[in-house]
Amino acid sequence: MAAPANALPPDKARRMRIAATLLLVAMAAIFVTTHQLLGQHPAWGYVNAFAEAAMVGGLADWFAVTALFRHPMGIPIPHTAIIPENKNRIADTMASFLRSNFLTPVVVARRMREMNVARSAGDFLANRDGNTEGRIRAGAGQLLVEMLESLDPDRLGLEVKAGLARQAEKLDVSPLLGRVLETAMADNRHRPLIDGFIRWGGLALEDNEDMVREMVQSRANAIIRWTGLDDRLASSVLDGLYRLLAEMHVDPDHPVRAKIEEGLATLARDLQSDPEMRAKVERMKNDLLSNPAVGDWWMGVWERLRHSLIDMLRNPDRAMSGQMGQSLAELGDRLREDPALQLQVNRFARRTLVGVVTRYGDQIVSLVSTTVKGWDASTITLRIERAVGRDLQFIRVNGTLVGGLVGVTIHFFTHAF
Structure with missing residues (x-):
């Protein structure tokens, strides 16, 4: 069963968070224990210095990591809970970064030149094994069926009819x-x-x-x-x-x-x-x-077409095994083997996508920004924390160990000179 679209990602950082916390507790226990043994042998001084500096480094990194997502220990210290407090600014920054670095005509055109869309489409259409039919049946086909069944057929037919009428009115x-x-x-x-x-x-x-x-x-x-x-x-x-x-x-x-x-x-x-x-x-x-008769005729045509599409998408094996499947396979072979056709299709795809980015790029990034702003602070905090939390816990572990090494080094130079 598929997870809901708004479900939070699994918390993959939990085990690392426990490990980093246990390491910090271990350093505190070693510090307390070795503090009682300092006079018995010089080596205990190094162990004690390591544990002391490791505690400082671990606590500092715990504070830094926690301050990104919430107030440490619930205390509203200034410049903490950075992500929830700056949610709107983060959303605008993400949208601006996406617009400037990805959704620009130059970037899209360059990336599209590196892709052979026609060849990929040909491989998909000409692939006669079960994988392609499985993808059609479980993916796009089911999505289209749900869309056609969920939308109001009368209203959708009227919208399509109005769109065709508008285009026909413009046509000389x-x-x-x-x-x-x-x-x-x-x-x-x-x-x-x-x-x-x-x-x-x-x-x-x-x-x-x-x-x-x-x-x-x-x-x-x-x-x-x-x-x-x-x-x-x-x-x-x-x-x-x-x-x-x-x-x-x-x-x-x-x-x-x-x-x-x-x-x-x-x-x-x-x-x-x-x-x-x-x-x-x-x-x-x-x-x-x-003429109302033309409208009634079109609604009948649209309804028959909609039911035919639903039946075809619900029975992809039957649809793909007949003349339609053969035609699609032949089209796939041509797309894979005809360089001239690939050039035309790729050029059309590139121009189309560049046109979409040029015309609708601002609306796309606005959708990203509006969506992020619409999340409540706890939701966006949990999403980001669960996405990068494992790496952040490694920072705590590294801070503890590096802090310990720095403490040992300082202890050595202090007693050596």
Whole structure:
């Protein structure tokens, strides 16, 4: 079971703190014992001097280490409890250090140049052993599932819809459609579309022969109807329409097709350069975006997409074993083996991260500073103490031993000279 995000780190310094305290107590016991034996032999003087100086060094370092985190023995001595008393200043200093030394465009760009993000992503995607699927299943997949299930689906869908609508409103659709149509015609990719319309026209005419006959007969004059020629006239019209559609279908250079292509070329040009046409397309786009039916359609699409994502992430083996898994593996192989693709992906990743740091660096460090300031004094004290406390207890041990050695040295020079 994972520990809560706000749980304190384990206290790894406890054993070292006990050891440092026991060493100090031992030095005090040796000092008291050897003080009674000073006259019996000169060696006891050295032992006594060592223990005395070790006590002083150990107590001094105990005071220094304790003063970082709290008032020694609860006495509010000035310049003690340094960390809790200066919590806000420490938070600002940490944020400033992070901003100046890590979250700068130059530093990020330099670090990103040393990294091959594309190769690492390729190794991850192409790795076909169980480790990759385990990471996907236990890590990112579960995180995304929890996020998609915890968020209000209606509100999230509305947010996504509003975001897409804002982007669509900024997009000038008319020139884009004009360029797409112009490019399609330059490559003759519009001809299958015209063929499709011709076939559709033939099927529509076949399904509505009776209506066409009735229209022709109703518009014929009384004499034609009286002579019975109206039916033959309707048949001739239908035969002519069928023959026209057939000729258009088999002859790519048919004059009617040429007229259609001419109209499409004019439309492509007007979409790009005619202000009136562009304004008309813009109004149609805005009417479409404001249509409630489009919003309802999008909400249905979003809900199906959300459920599909949740199902895929909950069943990563099934998702990764099919076409999607094969495609991801092939993408991973390309990322690992194609230097040109790696260059493009790495350049994109570097520019993206540098842009994020440039735009949001101040907000990131502000988050760090605000988070630390939001901790109560005891919490931040315990976090820092448990993180570096073991090393600080070594300082106490070293201070005790070094103090003892200094005491022996002073005792030697005092009695030697």
